[in-house]
Every structure is written in structure tokens, then in C-alpha cells.
Amino acid sequence: MTYRKKIEEANDKKQFEPFLTYAEDVRFQINTARNIGKEEGIEETARNMLKNNVDIGIISKCTKLSKSHIMTLL
Numbered sequence: 704m705t706y707r708k709k710i711e712e713a714n715d716k717k718q719f720e721p722f723l724t725y726a727e728d729v730r731f732q733i734n735t736a737r738n739i740g741k742e743e744g745i746e747e748t749a750r751n752m753l754k755n756n757v758d759i760g761i762i763s764k765c766t767k768l769s770k771s772h773i774m775t776l777l
Contacts, residue, residue: 750776
């Protein structure tokens with residue numbers, strides 16, 4: 704399961720809402736958006752590297768993505 708799916712699943716669990724203050728909820732939403740953006744940025748970097756014929760091993764080493772994950776980005 705990808706990080707994004709885990710976050711979306713956690714957001715769908717309404718039983719946690721009553722326990723969060725407004726500030727905690729906002730902080731959680733900001734952190735969620737930040738992490739999703741970071742993940743998307745890493746994937747976009749990997750796509751650009753693929754388009755420029757960079758070796759998949761190097762892409763994996765630079766982005767910390769698995770080679771199989773990188774292949775799904777093609």
C-alpha cells in the first residue's frame with residue numbers, strides 16, 4: 704500500500720475526528736499534504752531521469768525508490 708493510500712484511509716476513519724483539536728487537525732492536514740507532495744515530487748524526478756535515459760540503478764539510488772516502482776512510472 705502506498706503512503707498516499709494509507710493517509711487517505713486514515714483520513715476516512717471518522718472515529719478519530721472527535722479526539723483532534725482544530726489545531727491538531729490542521730497540522731495533520733498540512734503534514735499529509737506535505738508528504739504527498741514530497742512523494743509526487745520524487746516520482747516526477749524519477750520520471751524526468753527516465754526520460755533523460757539515466758540508468759534505473761542510479762535513479763533508485765538517488766530517489767530511494769525501488770527499481771520495480773520506477774518501472775511503473777514509465
